[in-house]
Amino acid sequence: MLLEFKSYGRKKSVHPFDLTIHKGEVIGVAGLLGSGRTEMARLMFGADPADQGSVTVAGKPTAIRNTTDAISRGFGFCPEDRKAEGIFGDLSVRENIIIALQGKLGWFRALNRDEQLEIAGKFGEAMDIRAASLDMPVKLLSGGNQQKVILSRWLATDPAFLILDEPTRGIDVGAHAEIVRTINRLRDDGMAMVVISSELDEVVAYSSRIVVMRDREMVAELRGKNINPGVIVQAIANSADEAQP
Amino acid sequence: MKRLHLERLANPQLLAPAGVLLINWLLFPNFFRITRQDGRLFGSLIDVLNRGAPVAILAIGMTGVIATKGVDLSVGAIMAVCGAVAATMVVAGYPTPVAVIAALAVGIACGLWNGFLVALLDIQPIVATPVLMVAGRGIAQLITEGSIVTFNDPTLIFIGTGSFLGFPMAAVIAPALLILVTLLVRKTAIGLFIRAIGVNRAAASLAGIRSRMLLVLVYALSGFCAAIAGIVVAADIRGADANNSGLWLELDAIPAVVIGGTSLLGGRFSVPMAVVGAIIIRAMNTGILMSGFPPEFNLIVKAGMIILILLIQSPFATRLFTRQRLVPAKAGPK
Numbered sequence: 001m002l003l004e005f006k007s008y009g010r011k012k013s014v015h016p017f018d019l020t021i022h023k024g025e026v027i028g029v030a031g032l033l034g035s036g037r038t039e040m041a042r043l044m045f046g047a048d049p050a051d052q053g054s055v056t057v058a059g060k061p062t063a064i065r066n067t068t069d070a071i072s073r074g075f076g077f078c079p080e081d082r083k084a085e086g087i088f089g090d091l092s093v094r095e096n097i098i099i100a101l102q103g104k105l106g107w108f109r110a111l112n113r114d115e116q117l118e119i120a121g122k123f124g125e126a127m128d129i130r131a132a133s134l135d136m137p138v139k140l141l142s143g144g145n146q147q148k149v150i151l152s153r154w155l156a157t158d159p160a161f162l163i164l165d166e167p168t169r170g171i172d173v174g175a176h177a178e179i180v181r182t183i184n185r186l187r188d189d190g191m192a193m194v195v196i197s198s199e200l201d202e203v204v205a206y207s208s209r210i211v212v213m214r215d216r217e218m219v220a221e222l223r224g225k226n227i228n229p230g231v232i233v234q235a236i237a238n239s240a241d242e243a244q245p
Numbered sequence: 246m247k248r249l250h251l252e253r254l255a256n257p258q259l260l261a262p263a264g265v266l267l268i269n270w271l272l273f274p275n276f277f278r279i280t281r282q283d284g285r286l287f288g289s290l291i292d293v294l295n296r297g298a299p300v301a302i303l304a305i306g307m308t309g310v311i312a313t314k315g316v317d318l319s320v321g322a323i324m325a326v327c328g329a330v331a332a333t334m335v336v337a338g339y340p341t342p343v344a345v346i347a348a349l350a351v352g353i354a355c356g357l358w359n360g361f362l363v364a365l366l367d368i369q370p371i372v373a374t375p376v377l378m379v380a381g382r383g384i385a386q387l388i389t390e391g392s393i394v395t396f397n398d399p400t401l402i403f404i405g406t407g408s409f410l411g412f413p414m415a416a417v418i419a420p421a422l423l424i425l426v427t428l429l430v431r432k433t434a435i436g437l438f439i440r441a442i443g444v445n446r447a448a449a450s451l452a453g454i455r456s457r458m459l460l461v462l463v464y465a466l467s468g469f470c471a472a473i474a475g476i477v478v479a480a481d482i483r484g485a486d487a488n489n490s491g492l493w494l495e496l497d498a499i500p501a502v503v504i505g506g507t508s509l510l511g512g513r514f515s516v517p518m519a520v521v522g523a524i525i526i527r528a529m530n531t532g533i534l535m536s537g538f539p540p541e542f543n544l545i546v547k548a549g550m551i552i553l554i555l556l557i558q559s560p561f562a563t564r565l566f567t568r569q570r571l572v573p574a575k576a577g578p579k
Binding site for chain 1: 432433434435437438440441444445447448449450451452453454455508510511512513
């Protein structure tokens with residue numbers, strides 16, 4: 001067991017929920033728009049701190065008061081609104097990739113240009129980022145490539161737990177496939193992930209378990225043969241009791 | 246890579262000062278003549294450096310603030326407060342170093358107040374910093390008790406009118422501060438983080454950058470620089486004038502930063518170029534004064550210069566210049 005959230009919640013945002021996440025597990029999060037999926041992700045990442053419940057990381061009780069705490073414990077978060085919260089449009093592809101790692105290293109251990117280029121080149125290649133140059137502003141890239149840049153940013157921090165909020169929304173088919181491939185590859189390498197997605201077929205394909213959100217509450221946790229679009233839709237629509245297997 | 250360097254050399258921020266200096270030289274062939282007298286250097290160029298120093302010092306601090314998409318309108322008032330603190334303390338008999346350190350501490354405290362309003366209370370800088378812009382003059386008047394506090398402390402006067410290796414002290418302090426701050430932003434990750442906050446503060450926080458702390462830091466640095474400028478100005482006139490010290494100087498410091506190529510939209514800043522900007526403004530000033538035009542022309546020429554620089558930085562001009570270069574780049578989706 002890698003992570004355990006116990007009656008973790010925040011008033012006026014997300015009702016307390018319990019969630020255990022193991023290494024190499026992908027937890028799919030389903031639910032309608034406004035059901036509290038993004039709030040749950042922000043809560044787990046410390047972007048909005050929890051005001052109740054507890055979290056243990058690798059068996060140790062810990063406090064995640066802000067994103068810096070979360071990142072230092074090996075968390076990463078790709079937000080839903082790529083443009084508003086993800087990319088630094090006027091910064092270069094290189095800087096966009098190394099920035100979370102640099103944030104983790106702190107103010108005084110600055111990566112020099114060569115180190116930055118090496119890291120950005122390595123992850124850019126692994127993610128198949130199509131950019132004319134690593135020094136071009138990231139805003140000139142396509143949406144799919146920007147999303148790969150943000151994923152690369154977190155992979156560069158060598159995370160143990162990644163939260164992806166709608167990672168495949170609004171991007172081209174090629175990048176979409178690449179991101180799904182990456183999720184599968186990371187899971188097989190032992191990374192724990194929470195993936196929020198509205199595309200049920202896709203979530204069903206890579207998730208080990210699926211939790212369903214409704215009215216800012218976790219109403220169901222689906223396993224095994226219950227991981228199929230029909231059951232998920234039912235869980236989204238029905239009360240919690242009926243959806244439980 | 247080579248092309249990048251050529252572009253840098255040809256950029257408007259370096260051509261502009263060269264142009265201003267060239268015009269000055271054409272109008273006054275003596276402009277570059279520097280003479281040495283009693284171990285001190287004299288000449289128009291030295292004068293530009295000396296008189297331009299307070300604005301250059303303000304611009305050093307202002308650069309960080311503007312790079313985070315903020316603005317600090319209180320620096321002129323902070324100058325008055327810190328000049329008043331230093332003057333009244335030496336008059337009251339405190340040793341000069343104590344008075345100077347106290348004035349610097351007051352400047353930092355003023356900056357922390359601005360940082361508190363902007364970073365922790367999330368008040369827009371253009372609303373938050375005028376609080377101190379107005380209150381600062383009042384505080385300075387309270388400290389000086391409404392009069393101009395004059396002093397005869399030789400050490401403090403030396404900061405204003407002394408010289409080091411022939412250069413006036415002000416023209417020594419500004420470059421020293423410039424080197425210090427440039428090293429701070431270039432040798433650490435602070436420069437990158439400041440740019441990141443300027444471009445997208447929400448994304449910066451999600452990427453684990455302590456954006457509140459950094460914002461407080463840039464405003465504190467701006468207050469610190471204003472304190473230095475305030476001490477230099479007070480030492481120069483051997484007195485603290487609460488009403489006029491640093492009056493409207495923020496309106497020179499901000500254009501200096503912008504002329505230096507720091508983007509008001511975040512993402513791009515340069516501390517050395519902000520100092521170059523301050524020197525351009527001062528050189529234009531000196532040129533206009535030397536040519537016998539009334540000083541009022543200064544304001545109009547300055548305004549024209551700012552419009553020109555902003556035009557060059559505008560999205561329209563950027564599109565115009567970059568269109569050709571973007572075509573061969575394979576930036577689109579596969």
